[in-house]
Amino acid sequence: MKIYNNPSPETWSELSKRPQLELEFLDSSVRNVLNRVKKSGDDALREFTLQFDKVSIQELRVSDAELNEAEQSLPASLKKAITTAAANIEKFHAVQKRDVLKVETTPGVVCWRKGVAIEKVGIYIPGGSAPLFSTVLMLGVPAKLAGCKEVILCSPPDKSGKINAAILFAAKLVGVTKIFKVGGAQAIAAMAFGTQSIPKVHKIFGPGNQYVTKAKQLVMEEGLAIDMPAGPSEVLVMADETADASFVAADLLSQAEHGEDSQVMLVLNNEAILAAIQEEISQQLEQLPRKSIAEKSLANSRVIILADEQKALAFVNEYAPEHLIINTKNAEAIAGAVINAGSVFIGNYSPEAIGDYASGTNHTLPTNGFAKAFAGVSLESFMKYITFQQLTEEGIRHLGPVVEEMAEAEQLAAHKHAVSVRLARLKA
Known part of the structure; x- marks a missing residue:
């Protein structure tokens, strides 16, 4: 570790720089992966799995039998630890739920905001030397609490064609709906575009290597949401x-x-x-x-x-x-x-x-x-908030003239007319 004694504030920006990922050189290769998955679907996923993970996979989705086998293979002490952690994560995220609060901004004008779950979300979990089953809990628990209808999980298979047993146990515990043996940029592509086996999602969560990071950046350009810059x-x-x-x-x-x-x-x-x-x-x-x-x-x-x-x-x-x-x-x-x-x-x-x-x-x-x-990720990361407003006759009478004045000043005649036609009806 390099030591800096009493550095001046002018140097802090330089001292705060992180090791830079060399992502630019990945652009063309990751775009190629995305395009091939978009075009060839499951066939491309199998090809990339053989190329990168060195294993041939025919059935991409994890079966119920594999889930049960994973659960039985784990020591009871680890299952208890995972269950305890999941309970704590659920307690912390459950209290983040917001009540719907209505406010009358003007007599007869009521506004409110309501949280709605994102219907389909995708979770990416790295495998390799550090299979992050803890991240399954961190993402799966709030997704379940939010009420997401479909929670898809992708994780790379090992050389025997299996996903780490602790990842599968955690996924089953938190209610992940479908699990697939796909890793890398191709997994992000599959969740972003959909394939014959893997459903398209509306938002992708989860960490990964530089290929995964680049893939998440690129699918954002196509309108898909991700959790945050990684x-x-x-x-x-x-x-x-x-x-x-x-x-x-x-x-x-x-x-x-x-x-x-x-x-x-x-x-x-x-x-x-x-x-x-x-x-x-x-x-x-x-x-x-x-x-x-x-x-x-x-x-x-x-x-x-x-x-x-x-x-x-x-x-x-x-x-x-x-x-x-x-x-x-x-x-x-x-x-x-x-x-x-x-x-x-x-x-x-x-x-x-x-x-x-x-x-x-x-x-x-x-x-x-x-x-x-x-x-960081929270319960709200798996939700979107919709605003509502409802006006009574009294409300449009009170607020209508304000909007007429503002719309006319912005030279938006149709906006003004949408209010004026209602006020005219009330005067009739």
């Missing part, structure tokens, strides 16, 4: 001399093992604890199965030392981290002043890993500084 995962740990060095190191490494392009940032108020943290990182790193990945991630990471607490907080808000861990003596006060972050973890005993799995908050969060303008 990029490599990241954490910023803000610590002082009261922090436990082993905790800080563990938090940094838990993020670094995600991927080589993940970024970890450490903001300290002085150098007193830095040596202890570095020693802990070295020791803990040796125990990690994904050591080589974490090492490459640490090479993209930085230590920022800012003695002034307000400056440190200002830097945190400038960086706008996906995950923010505040491990200081006045952690709650600092947390209250955070305005740019995806999810905040307060105090010594609140590791990011808890939010990744089971506290109840959603781990699908904005990265790459998008926390300045975007929120």
Whole structure:
């Protein structure tokens, strides 16, 4: 990790830059995948699965027998852990439901806003070395609570042609309606355009590699909604001399093992604890199965030392981290002043890993500084809000003349007439 002692605010923008994904070179190859799936449907999906996943799949949809087999193969302890996490996620998201509130803006004019579930949503779940069954919970639970009629899940098969058993168990638990053995950009294409087997959806959720990320960007150009701009995962740990060095190191490494392009940032108020943290990182790193990945991630990471607490907080808000861990003596006060972050973890005993799995908050969060303008996935991500208004005779009498005046000023005669014709009828 590179160390920056008391950097000036003029350099903060540069220090906040993330490792850049080289997406441009992918454009033509991903467009080719999208076009082939759009044209050839399931046949293209089978070809790409053989090419990229090295397995031949005839039946793309996961059968009930496969779901039951997956459930039986998992240890009871893991199933209990997944069920506990799902319950917490459901509790947190259930309270996000809004009541329909009607307001009379003018006598006789009543307006309201009602949430309606997105009918068809697609969930992409990466497989490979880290099959993210936890993301199934994070996306499937709010989709179910929102009332989405169709929830499609795509995930790449392994060399034996199967999807990870924990992913299948979690999907069945949260009520996913259809599961398909398709990964990569071709899965995004299938959900975006529809194939003979896979239904077209209205919005796609879920993380993925650079091919998946590029595919989500490209299908947006064709009018399909996605959850949010995506990029490599990241954490910023803000610590002082009261922090436990082993905790800080563990938090940094838990993020670094995600991927080589993940970024970890450490903001300290002085150098007193830095040596202890570095020693802990070295020791803990040796125990990690994904050591080589974490090492490459640490090479993209930085230590920022800012003695002034307000400056440190200002830097945190400038960086706008996906995950923010505040491990200081006045952690709650600092947390209250955070305005740019995806999810905040307060105090010594609140590791990011808890939010990744089971506290109840959603781990699908904005990265790459998008926390300045975007929120993480919530119940509302699976809903759309429709506004309503209803006017009585009294209402049109009160508000009609206002609209007539405004429409005439904008030179929209038909708009004015739509009101005038009603007022004339009432005067007759």
